[in-house]
Amino acid sequence: MLQIYNTLTRQKELFQPIESNKVRMYVCGMTVYDYCHLGHARVLVVFDVVYRYLRALGYDVTYLRNITDIDDKIIRRAAENGESFTALTERFIQAMHADSMALGVLPPTAEPRATAHITEIIAMVKTLIDKGFAYAANNGDVYYSVNQFTDYGKLSGKNPQDLRAGARVDIDEAKRDPLDFVLWKAAKPDEPFWESPWGLGRPGWHIECSAMSTCALGNHFDIHGGGADLQFPHHENEIAQSEAATGEQYVNVWMHNGFVRINEEKMSKSLGNFFTVREILQRYRAEEIRYFILTSQYRSPLNYDDDNLQNARNALTRCYTALRGLPIVASADDAAFNTRFYAAMNDDFNTPEALAVLFDVVREMNRIRAVDVNGAAALGAQLRVFGAVLGILQANADEYLRGDATHDGLTDAAIDDFIAQRIQARAAKQWAEADRIRAVLTEAGIVLEDGVQGTIWRRS
Numbered sequence: 070m071l072q073i074y075n076t077l078t079r080q081k082e083l084f085q086p087i088e089s090n091k092v093r094m095y096v097c098g099m100t101v102y103d104y105c106h107l108g109h110a111r112v113l114v115v116f117d118v119v120y121r122y123l124r125a126l127g128y129d130v131t132y133l134r135n136i137t138d139i140d141d142k143i144i145r146r147a148a149e150n151g152e153s154f155t156a157l158t159e160r161f162i163q164a165m166h167a168d169s170m171a172l173g174v175l176p177p178t179a180e181p182r183a184t185a186h187i188t189e190i191i192a193m194v195k196t197l198i199d200k201g202f203a204y205a206a207n208n209g210d211v212y213y214s215v216n217q218f219t220d221y222g223k224l225s226g227k228n229p230q231d232l233r234a235g236a237r238v239d240i241d242e243a244k245r246d247p248l249d250f251v252l253w254k255a256a257k258p259d260e261p262f263w264e265s266p267w268g269l270g271r272p273g274w275h276i277e278c279s280a281m282s283t284c285a286l287g288n289h290f291d292i293h294g295g296g297a298d299l300q301f302p303h304h305e306n307e308i309a310q311s312e313a314a315t316g317e318q319y320v321n322v323w324m325h326n327g328f329v330r331i332n333e334e335k336m337s338k339s340l341g342n343f344f345t346v347r348e349i350l351q352r353y354r355a356e357e358i359r360y361f362i363l364t365s366q367y368r369s370p371l372n373y374d375d376d377n378l379q380n381a382r383n384a385l386t387r388c389y390t391a392l393r394g395l396p397i398v399a400s401a402d403d404a405a406f407n408t409r410f411y412a413a414m415n416d417d418f419n420t421p422e423a424l425a426v427l428f429d430v431v432r433e434m435n436r437i438r439a440v441d442v443n444g445a446a447a448l449g450a451q452l453r454v455f456g457a458v459l460g461i462l463q464a465n466a467d468e469y470l471r472g473d474a475t476h477d478g479l480t481d482a483a484i485d486d487f488i489a490q491r492i493q494a495r496a497a498k499q500w501a502e503a504d505r506i507r508a509v510l511t512e513a514g515i516v517l518e519d520g521v522q523g524t525i526w527r528r529s
Contacts, residue, residue: 075322076324077223086291087289091129094294096293099137101165104164109346110349111296113168119418135183172358190272201214206243209268210255212244215229216249227301275306283319297328325368330370360381360461366420387428391445392466393470434449471526488506510526
């Protein structure tokens, strides 16, 4: 039975969907003003695995991952570039989709954009005003009145009085309380705007997700996810808005993935250790990055360094080497391996333990391959079934191991030609020449493996 750590209750709980056999899940996606960085990649991959596993368990999953396509950062970046905010966001939405596809992330059921839900946002703001949870200030903004929501702080565990003691209010803000947050922003010169009962303006960030999630998934749904940095204030504010507006519990299970660190330091632009997905893809293959992300349980910190990425590369090479050359047969469905794999995933999506099961399968494949190739192939099919849940090990083994030639590397044809020359040299007992050719290929990063069926190769 699947157990998930619920940030709201601070414990693992047996997952019980609101509707039998159906799961409704919402994950906070990207604010599209720049390329996706490694932290975004972790969110994409983590909740892709959650999505895949829920479907593997037989659930009918409706998965929404929103796009924030209007906010202060977007407006500021578009102005710096001298372009419209829509041109900026469309460009980076396409870039995000390309990065997601490279990482093997399945498309969500829907990908709502904030600018396409202005009507729903305005309706929710109006409801909050009518119920006494929000107010229109004299500067044209509309604020949420935190003091009116008695459960404020229940997700983050923060005490409103403590927050007030350390709060700072800008002079130009018209808040009644330092903790109040903006629901609707009055338009400033040269900024995008929409018409509303409170004048021209645009939505605040927090209200976007409340409106988009409830209008698509209902007032009360199963899972809400995102990065740990969103727990407060974003998700705390979502709860306050949504539950005040609807009078119902907003979400049953809150999931938050841990932070990414670079060489044991917090990732930040100021430290110069900030990497986009595209930069990392110049050095590592997408499946290696995905595997690396899965080596840490999603709630734990993820430390990016070259050693960990190299370990991911070696691990995938070992798995694909075991799969290489096997006939296509039905999955073994070994009960012991199944039990262990699903037990790991049922334990709050424990991907490191699930990967350990994969390596035990590989070990058994290698042990029996020489005497029972069909048995090894059946285990290989089971390995791919497990891999599909994690979004790995779905490529053709030969193609994966041969990889892609770099701009200054040997082409496949050139490697095959060298191997043919080496075979001729060995046949003529020209051992020095055969060794020379192997050395040339080794220097070029090509690993040769001589076996009963001839010589095969892979890029190291």
